[in-house]
Amino acid sequence: MGNKILKFLIVLIFLGVCGFVVYQQLFSRAPKPDSALQPQGKPQTAQTAKPAQTSQETVHISFYQSKGKDDWVNEVIPEFNNGNYTVDGKKIVVEMYPVRSGDSMQAILDGKIQPTIWNPASAAWFDMINYTWKVRHGKALISSSQPLVITALVIGMWEPMAKALGYPDKELGWSDLMAITTNPQGWAAYNHPEWGAFKFGHSHPDFSNSALLSVISLVYAAAGKTSGLTMEDFSRSEVINEMHAIEQSIVHYGDSSTWLMEKFVHNGPSYLSALTLYENTVVEANTKYPDKAFPVVAIYPKEGTFWSDHPFAIPDADWVSPEQRKAAEVFREFLLAEPQQKRLMKYGYRPAIANIPLESPIDRAHGVNPEVKPMNVLETPSEDITKRIQELWHQTKKKSTVYLLIDTSGSMKGEPMKQANKGAEVFVKQMEQDDQLQVLTFGQGIFELSQFGYVRDVGEPLIEKIQGLYGEGKTPLYDAVKYALQTIEQHKAAQKEPRLYGIVVLSDGKDTSSRTTKQELLALLPRNPELAPDVTKIFTIAYGDDADVDTLKEISLYSNAMMYTGTLENIETVYVSISSYF
Template structure:
């Protein structure tokens, strides 16, 4: 009898809950996840996973948005979802993934990212995407032109006392100032501040990051004082000489502007003095992370003009993964985002509205490190680069940048057996093939022993042979992780000393791939940190980029290695290892 009573109660309860969901589910924001098509990168801006599959009651509106406008986009998506907007009786559920512009463009082109809305940092990316998409598919990806959403001007983040020494905020500071200071052997002594030493500078990689491409394009325009350049003129000797002077004195690259600012926050004023980043990221760090900064940052608008990145919004309605309901939902979201209320909200999130009649207010203030008096009238908006200009800028950057010496330390212990070593071999080969022919690369494999396949040599001479040997690596034995780190650092430091003796300036990095902990005990953890690694990050030192491969990797130790050397730790599995190697490519 009791069983029947319990069963009857459960049936009634389920029925009541079902009716309640039908009547009030949307108001209560009760959501049943839909299977299929989910992209998980760990940086979603909402509780929704990006999912292009639609249930019978919802329309999933996936958005891939450049990271500079993260705060603003997160707020808009949350507010939009609370309004329970509908298309044909179905509730729209928007979700956002924060991405890099170049990386997301390539991912959409190769099919690994399939959003309904794509919003990179600047029009130049949409031009590149459109040209490449049409070339491959012979049809457009969107039926309507992409629309501007907000402004995020590009410039320099510099420690405020240093910026004030250069005359900020009243004295014009241009790219020529940065180039001259970076290449001046006297450094800050030329400005009466010898205690600050040599000027150190960083910027993101123009092939991967919007801030990198826009900054380097602005650099070319600024140096030539000509915003109507042709691709041919970018290769002029004077332009190449100026970029070489800058790049040979650039100490840090990266895949995103926030990562560079994060490094400045962690390492303080003795590391990077300035970085080319958007205004929004600079002010966000001052406001939200000010207690972590050694000194406040100032944002410098390059005199003569800069690129006011307009963060276009594109609806990919002509692709085969977007249906008509999703296209209509995207139009509703676009109109909502462009409404005056959301444009005013941009200021609260460190961005500038499209409508210049909307008055600026804090946090866009001098107290927070930016000059609200600056407009497109005082610092002109330079044109977004065409595909030809963008390609020329990236190519000139590659020609003039400091070359890298890289040693890949590859764990081949027994725990790497099976799918792990298969995917790691493939990703490592792809990494070797992406390197500049004038870079130097070597590979060391380790289990309980250390074996050099090749010490770093010019990529053009060894990459093909190394790729073949890496492709046939086998997994066996224990893990001499700490000994491998010491051995790798020793070799790369010796190469660095050789280069210094020859007056050659390079970047030095160790890519350390491991899936576990040290099991050999030949070198202890404390011994490794005390005798093989620096006690603090050196701006031109050997940087370690550990890849924690799988759940068993010792992330605590790997992260400490990265932090001590101003490298960066990455977590990876069989599905993400290739993307991690791509990120490391942008660091060197």
């Protein structure tokens, strides 16, 4: 009898284990939400308003939208998700992922995301992705789209400076920026010697939609065209020279025009005279930052500009089911309905529906001109022309001198060191061939990994040295930063052309062995970095849980840069983001 009971229990346990295994297999195959990367490489989760609890079946659609109009999207999506919007009797749930246009395009090409809806800032990204998609798959990924919101690419300028150039009575544009940029007297030629040189800013066109359109606009202006750019235009001396002249007035680049705008309004006209941004961002600058030095006004380039329409597209891909396509169309009609379109205006955007009259804050009081209509619109160039423009920008951009500092102390042993090495290698590969670079390690001491030189000469040897780094010793953080600062100052004296100067520091702990004190180091940093266009900007990476976050943040803020939080998972993305500032 006992044996029978024992056998019964064994069979029961076996069946239970089998049931558990089957459950796990089924569960693990359940569809998982898409993921993307935010700046600094943090995992991006869908920003979804939870719909009211219901037993109704649902259909989920992923909405990858360009960062910038988050306030509006975050306002209307909860209303949609909590409303009675269905397809084939199933409730529609929208999962929203804010991501930069360039990042989302690359993530789609890499197979990292499969959006139901792709909503970049302009249709130019469709042309670029379709070019590659056709090569790989024999067809376009995006065949149709619908404008969602409207905003113009403008030159944002402090109102007194714009008035010195003739605003608002005179039409202004790229030719006026060219005139002051190339004038050795700078603002003195306009009866304002106290303003010094003209200082310009735009973000990195490989990362930022506004920056890409800015560079394309400049090429059109230099070529004297509004459409029909050809390869021959890029060999014209006036196109090359004007691009080079404007780029030499750049204070620094960056992966986000939003971050650059915040620096612009916080640091005032001594930091930047003007920058390219969208019309809605001018409205934001004048409403969100009341304590700024002066009002910011929008200059609509007389040579023509782009009107960004944030197109809504459903990819022609097999990952979008017929049911999801229908659901996406329902969501699109919701966004284009008059109540949602009217709400756009409080965030500085123009409605995509033409018959809706413009209201405040799209007015002169907030720095923009509602009477300017989408006329004299620049033609979106073909994919091959756009790539050639990007090449020209890389050739003419302001070059950089950078010291890369890597913590090789004992606490970096193992996987932290391995991943940090991979990130540093990526950073070196992102640099231009004419950039100057040195890599310092600090652990057992402070060591230069090679001769200081141009990336074209030292890049490959540095990568080889980086791959062999390991963790051992203490953390002379302050000594390393001091050494890099003083050495860069020596290089500045020998330069024959304007350059961007920077230090990138990765550290996973507090300083444990420097002769230099923290206060001595901070005393070497500029008190007013916005006044010096060639100030050495120090970008810091707090790597891991034990990093001295407060000190690293303080060092970066003193130099008008920023601190990043690095992890084993995101460190490569962090390094790519920092490279965009150079």
